[in-house]
């Protein structure tokens with residue numbers, strides 16, 4: 072393979088070499104700027120905080136942590152802005168979680184999606200995505216592709232989003248069922264005791280939809296200074312490496328031309 076072709080192929084690989092579930096333009100969510108996230112307790116407020124770490128989060132240096140200490144304690148992180156969106160326009164929905172090694176409860180962050188299943192403007196169905204318990208581990212970040220996963224259906228049974236759309240082609244996201252009008256919301260905790268003992272984190276939440284955009288939110292204890300670039304993501308590191316490779320390729324080409332020129336003039 073000639074050098075030019077090698078550089079081209081490497082460029083494509085590097086640019087496409089993003090970690091799963093990370094769009095190219097993450098948005099930081101921090102205590103000083105929640106970036107339109109609505110975060111609040113339900114029942115007894117659990118211990119929650121924006122923290123550094125743990126370990127190496129999928130984006131930036133920090134994440135959002137929750138510890139459930141008593142029954143009927145829950146934290147909700149939600150977004151509006153997706154109300155009335157046809158479900159078929161949703162193209163990605165994923166997040167990363169970490170469960171602390173000391174946690175005595177390994178139930179995980181779960182996601183609610185509120186729907187008008189028949190498209191008549193009235194809510195009637197909620198889908199719940201719960202990371203498969205058999206895949207959950209402690210002490211490491213894990214990626215969950217809710218868009219491709221299996222969801223519990225409030226009206227009965229379980230389904231992937233694709234199968235739900237086949238059965239309900241007019242389904243639209245509908246936020247009217249809950250007081251905060253959050254069509255999409257991540258939850259930790261419950262109205263019962265089933266999450267007591269959980270200690271864990273959330274980061275790298277991605278929602279992509281036609282007509283709305285593709286955004287990954289990066290939860291951080293401290294927002295980057297205004298105007299400062301965020302801590303490099305894999306995509307920006309890939310681009311930096313690409314620039315380095317192109318620069319080296321240019322130097323090699325220049326040396327070859329210089330060498331040939333010297334040979335002809337000798």
Ligand SMILES: [Ca+2]
Nearest residue numbers: 130131133290
């Ligand atoms: Ca983060």
Ligand SMILES: [Ca+2]
Nearest residue numbers: 187189191193
């Ligand atoms: Ca309806």
